Every structure is written in C-alpha cells, then in structure tokens.
Amino acid sequence: MKLLPTRMRVLAVPAIAALTIGAADDAGPAIRLNQIGFLPETAKRAVVPSDSTVPLRWRVLDEHGKTAAEGRTTVVGADPASGDNVHLVSFDRVTKPGTYRIRISDQTSRAFAVRPGLYAPLAFAALNFFYQNRAGIPIEARYAGGAQWARPAGHPSETATCFRGADERGTLWPGCSYTLDVTGGWYDAGDQGKYLVNGGISLWTLQNLYERQAASGRFTFADGRARLPEAGNGINDLLDEARWEMRFLLAMQIPDGVRTEVPVGPLPSDDPLTLRTVDAGGMAHQKVADRNWTPLPTPPHKDTEDRLLYPPTTGATLNLAATAAQCARIWRSVDPAFAVTCLAAAKRAYRAAVRNPQVYATNSFTGSGGYGDNDLSDELYWATAELWATTGEAVYGDALRAMPARSAPAAEPNWGNVAALGTITLATTPGIPQAEAASARAALVAAADGFLAETERSGYRIPYATLDYPWGSNSSILNRAMMLGVAHGLTGDARYRAGVVDAMDYLLGRNPLDQSYVSGFGARPLMNPHHRFWAHQLDPSLPGPPPGVVSGGPNSTSMSDPVAMTMKGKCAPQRCWKDEITAYALNEVAINWNAPLLWVAAYLDGGA
Numbered sequence: 001m002k003l004l005p006t007r008m009r010v011l012a013v014p015a016i017a018a019l020t021i022g023a024a025d026d027a028g029p030a031i032r033l034n035q036i037g038f039l040p041e042t043a044k045r046a047v048v049p050s051d052s053t054v055p056l057r058w059r060v061l062d063e064h065g066k067t068a069a070e071g072r073t074t075v076v077g078a079d080p081a082s083g084d085n086v087h088l089v090s091f092d093r094v095t096k097p098g099t100y101r102i103r104i105s106d107q108t109s110r111a112f113a114v115r116p117g118l119y120a121p122l123a124f125a126a127l128n129f130f131y132q133n134r135a136g137i138p139i140e141a142r143y144a145g146g147a148q149w150a151r152p153a154g155h156p157s158e159t160a161t162c163f164r165g166a167d168e169r170g171t172l173w174p175g176c177s178y179t180l181d182v183t184g185g186w187y188d189a190g191d192q193g194k195y196l197v198n199g200g201i202s203l204w205t206l207q208n209l210y211e212r213q214a215a216s217g218r219f220t221f222a223d224g225r226a227r228l229p230e231a232g233n234g235i236n237d238l239l240d241e242a243r244w245e246m247r248f249l250l251a252m253q254i255p256d257g258v259r260t261e262v263p264v265g266p267l268p269s270d271d272p273l274t275l276r277t278v279d280a281g282g283m284a285h286q287k288v289a290d291r292n293w294t295p296l297p298t299p300p301h302k303d304t305e306d307r308l309l310y311p312p313t314t315g316a317t318l319n320l321a322a323t324a325a326q327c328a329r330i331w332r333s334v335d336p337a338f339a340v341t342c343l344a345a346a347k348r349a350y351r352a353a354v355r356n357p358q359v360y361a362t363n364s365f366t367g368s369g370g371y372g373d374n375d376l377s378d379e380l381y382w383a384t385a386e387l388w389a390t391t392g393e394a395v396y397g398d399a400l401r402a403m404p405a406r407s408a409p410a411a412e413p414n415w416g417n418v419a420a421l422g423t424i425t426l427a428t429t430p431g432i433p434q435a436e437a438a439s440a441r442a443a444l445v446a447a448a449d450g451f452l453a454e455t456e457r458s459g460y461r462i463p464y465a466t467l468d469y470p471w472g473s474n475s476s477i478l479n480r481a482m483m484l485g486v487a488h489g490l491t492g493d494a495r496y497r498a499g500v501v502d503a504m505d506y507l508l509g510r511n512p513l514d515q516s517y518v519s520g521f522g523a524r525p526l527m528n529p530h531h532r533f534w535a536h537q538l539d540p541s542l543p544g545p546p547p548g549v550v551s552g553g554p555n556s557t558s559m560s561d562p563v564a565m566t567m568k569g570k571c572a573p574q575r576c577w578k579d580e581i582t583a584y585a586l587n588e589v590a591i592n593w594n595a596p597l598l599w600v601a602a603y604l605d606g607g608a
C-alpha cells in the first residue's frame with residue numbers, strides 16, 4: 001500500500017523533533033483522542049500524527065493549567081491504514097475526575113473529561129435509535145428527544161402480498177395467494193426495507209445484552225428508564241424495544257401448508273432461474289420492502305411505493321429460528337405466553353430450514369437491499385445453538401456436535417457471518433454441557449487474542465489491522481469490541497477491556513479524520529448520514545440525526561456511491577469516508593451497526 005499524503009501540515013524543521021508534529025488544520029488539533037473523554041479506571045490513549053523519529057514530550061494539563069501527568073510519546077511510525085506517521089501517548093495514570101488537555105510542543109488538544117458514568121448517555125441514545133426507526137407507530141416528540149424528530153407512523157397497517165412477475169434478471173415469480181400483516185419492526189437503515197437477515201443479528205444483539213444484564217443483575221434499562229411508549233409497563237425497556245422487532249420477525253413466517261416456487265440449490269450464474277415448488281410452511285420471507293427505490297428524502301409516512309413480501313429464503317428462516325429461540329428463553333420468566341409463541345415459531349422455522357436447506361436470496365429485486373448469502377452453514381449452527389441453549393433437547397446438541405462451524409476460529413459477526421453469535425450463546429448460557437461451553441469459550445478467547453494482536457499492528461491502535469475497509473467497517477470494529485467484552489467477562493483479564501476502549505476511542509475521534517462517527521457525541525460528530533428522514537442536508541425542514549447514531553464508516557473496498565466514486569484510489573483506508581448524505585456506501589446508518597454500539601456503550605457503562 002502506497003503511503004498517501006496526510007491532511008496535516010508538517011512544519012519543515014526536521015532537525016527539531018518537537019516541532020514536527022502535525023499542526024492544527026480544518027480537521028482540528030493534531031492530537032487525536034476520544035472526543036467524549038475517558039472513564040477514570042480505563043486505558044487512556046491519544047494518537048499524534050508526526051513525522052518525528054524521536055519521542056515527543058507530552059503533558060496532560062488540568063483545568064488550572066497544572067501538569068497532571070507527563071512523559072514521552074512512543075514512536076509508532078508509518079501506518080498504512082491511515083497514511084499517517086504516528087506517535088502514541090499513554091496516560092492511564094490520569095484517573096482523577098476533571099477536565100484536561102494534552103500539550104505537545106505548540107499543539108494543545110481539545111479539552112476532554114475524565115469521569116465516571118461517561119457512557120450512560122451514549123447507551124441510552126444508542127437504544128433510542130431503534131425507537132426512532134420503528135415502523136407502524138407514530139414517533140412522538142417526548143420519546144424522540146424533540147419535536148424535530150417526531151413524525152406520523154410510517155406504513156401504519158402493512159398488510160402485504162408477495163412480489164409477482166419478472167425481477168431484474170427476468171426470473172418469473174408466481175406471487176402468493178395470501179397476505180401477511182407485517183406492521184411494525186424497525187426500518188433497516190437509510191432505506192425503509194425490513195429484512196429478516198440483518199433484523200436477526202440486530203435483534204440478537206439487543207436480546208444478548210438483556211441476557212447479560214439479567215445474569216449480572218445490573219439493568220441499564222430497567223423499566224421506565226428509557227424514553228419509550230412502553231416505559232412503565234413493568235417490562236425492561238430494552239426488552240420492550242427488542243419485542244418490537246421480534247413480533248415483526250414472527251409475522252414474516254409463512255403459514256403451514258403453503259407451497260410456493262423458489263430456486264432450490266446453489267444459484268447458477270445464468271438467468272432466468274428455474275423455480276421449483278416446495279412446502280414453504282414455517283419459512284420466513286426474506287424481506288418486506290418497496291417495489292422501487294424511493295428518492296432521498298422520503299419520510300416513511302410519505303412513501304407511496306407498493307410494499308411487497310419477497311420470496312422466502314433459508315437464511316431468513318434461520319434468522320427467525322435463532323432469534324425466536326433466544327426470545328423463548330428470555331421471556332420465559334417475564335411473559336411466559338410470549339415465550340411459548342416464540343419457541344413454537346423457532347421450532348417450526350428450524351424444521352422448515354432443515355427441509356429446505358438451500359433456498360438462497362437472489363439479490364435480483366430493485367427497491368431494496370439484497371442481503372444474499374450463499375453459505376448458510378453458520379446460520380444453521382447459530383440457530384441450532386440457540387435452540388439447544390433454550391431447550392436442552394438432544395436433537396439440537398447432536399446436530400451441533402456434527403457441525404464443522406463449531407471448531408472454526410471465531411471471526412467478528414456480521415449479517416452474513418453469524419457463527420460468533422452461536423458461539424457466544426454456547427459460551428455464556430447456563431446449562432450448556434461443559435465440553436461445548438469450554439470449547440466455545442476457548443474459541444472466543446482465541447479470537448479476542450487475535451484482535452488484540454492486531455492492535456499492535458495498527459497505528460491508531462485499534463483491534464482491527466485490515467487494509468481492506470468493508471462497507472460498515474465501524475460495525476466490524478464494534479462487533480470486535482463486543483467480542484472483546486465477552487472475553488473480558490469470561491476471563492476477567494483487563495487487557496480485553498482495554499481493547500474495547502481502544503475500539504470506542506477510534507469511533508469517537510481517535511482516527512485520522514478527527515471524526516466522531518456518532519451523532520451528538522464529541523466535538524466533531526456525525527451530521528449528515530444517508531437516511532430518508534434525517535435528511536436535513538437535502539431539505540432544511542427535515543431534522544438531522546438524533547444523538548447516538550453511528551455511521552457505517554470508512555469503506556475502501558466497495559466505493560459505489562457518487563461521493564465514494566470520486567475518492568476511489570485516492571484515500572488511505574481509514575480516510576475513505578465523507579459526512580455526506582448521498583454517500584450511502586460510506587455514511588449510511590443501520591440497525592446492525594447501532595446494535596453493537598448500544599451493546600458496547602452499555603458494557604463500558606458497566607452493564608454487560
């Protein structure tokens with residue numbers, strides 16, 4: 001990778017090392033750190049772009065200008081992910097609550113806080129994102145944090161039938177003779193599609209956070225603490241939010257006895273596809289979404305497109321099986337009737353997926369995203385693990401023991417690779433037999449060790465050393481942080497917690513763009529995400545994002561939107577990002593990205 005010129009101005013006095021620190025420019029002071037600050041007892045690090053080859057003197061100054069700590073930077077050197085030469089400042093020993101700045105040579109950082117409770121507002125805001133993206137219910141000012149975010153219900157009674165006719169590749173779909181009432185759930189992202197694949201990982205993450213809090217007894221979102229219509233109903237607010245999505249997933253399940261035409265087996269590359277009739281009872285539709293892409297902006301209540309059910313897939317069905325199984329064990333003690341509903345749906349979905357194991361999403365419809373995945377072995381493993389953890393039934397344990405995914409090294413999860421979700425469940429749910437629990441724990445700790453090793457190769461010191469930044473890279477980093485949090489819980493080893501802090505520091509400003517990727521948090525927060533309602537940049541009468549929304553982040557590998565296209569080949573991976581609403585490959589928001597933000601913020605707040 002070629003080193004690219006950085007945006008900083010380097011003073012041309014190389015003989016005097018202390019002067020070669022990058023100067024402030026429009027990106028702010030050249031000392032990069034978490035813009036919301038630090039908890040008293042965690043790792044504290046800043047990164048300084050500088051070409052100096054010798055350590056630089058730093059001082060941390062308190063609010064009176066007195067030196068609270070001092071030392072010399074560690075020279076890290078050239079960092080291909082950012083294109084910067086960097087130094088590291090470590091000031092863990094500043095633990096006294098207060099407001100500080102870092103001074104290096106003639107540069108002074110922004111003021112930052114050291115204080116307990118720093119992450120609670122972020123955790124609540126990240127949860128509120130899900131309320132704000134609810135379909136089928138009016139978004140009210142009192143819950144949304146202000147009148148600007150209120151809107152009438154989007155798709156308030158969404159009774160949909162199946163797509164019928166020719167798709168983009170000429171395959172002819174038969175439609176169906178039924179409708180499903182699929183009102184509710186969360187919109188996926190900047191678009192208003194509602195997808196089972198992606199709904200699944202997002203819902204799992206909220207439910208998992210609840211399970212961890214139930215196990216520890218420290219509930220961040222005890223009933224009445226969050227801003228939600230359901231607050232005060234006697235049920236934990238995080239569970240209320242999760243149930244909003246769970247009910248939608250349940251509604252997407254096909255009634256028993258339905259036979260439908262779908263592609264069966266690996267998808268050929270030539271179109272149109274040949275469809276075969278299968279027993280689809282218990283399968284789930286891939287998505288309900290607009291027939292055509294709506295323009296930006298389109299507030300949800302102004303969407304005039306047809307809303308259609310798209311063909312059932314094995315992937316969607318396994319997402320339903322996994323999350324409904326998890327739902328069943330969580331709700332057993334809270335609302336037993338809902339738990340029974342979830343378990344019945346999970347088992348029915350699982351049977352349907354086993355009967356139809358290779359019905360893949362074709363990615364051939366306009367108007368919504370594809371979420372196509374041609375390897376469902378990890379989804380099967382995940383669903384099997386969840387059902388086993390919930391029921392203890394031997395049929396699931398036996399199936400699981402026969403699966404290769406079990407011993408695979410654990411990568412951070414994403415919508416298309418969900419094995420880690422099953423492994424976390426096996427590692428942490430009471431009742432899993434010792435052998436399986438131990439191997440799941442070992443796999444997670446090994447993965448966490450791998451992430452920490454990557455920190456050592458990362459200039460900005462994050463547990464993510466790739467030079468190929470994918471679509472939604474911020475969520476890859478957050479999901480790694482979640483796994484590090486799990487490893488911390490399993491081992492008690494503080495190094496894993498420090499890794500979580502490193503990841504969050506990057507998200508909140510310790511990056512080459514000096515950018516907080518989260519709206520409403522930090523000195524330079526996200527302002528213009530790709531979203532059809534938070535579209536202030538295109539229409540001043542619409543709001544910007546509410547606080548607590550994370551951008552997908554730098555994307556150096558699929559630079560397909562109009563903004564990204566102009567940057568292609570010209571940015572170091574961590575710089576392939578722009579805060580522009582039209583930059584959907586760089587700057588969209590999504591439920592599966594905000595979910596790990598919520599998980600990690602709650603964890604850092606002491607609640608996971």
Ligand code: 9MR
Nearest residue numbers: 189190191293295296368369370584588
């Ligand atoms: O707005 C859409 C966004 O939610 C998706 O992530 C993205 C990729 O599937 O597509 C966006 O929609 C664009 C479409 O793909 C092409 N025409 C312009 C659309 C609006 O930006």
Ligand code: 9MR
Nearest residue numbers: 188189190191369370371471472588590
């Ligand atoms: O998150 C998805 C990413 O992994 C894919 O590369 C990308 C293009 O297919 O699509 C992303 O998912 C989008 C979905 O298709 C539609 N809603 C918005 C999602 C986030 O951009």
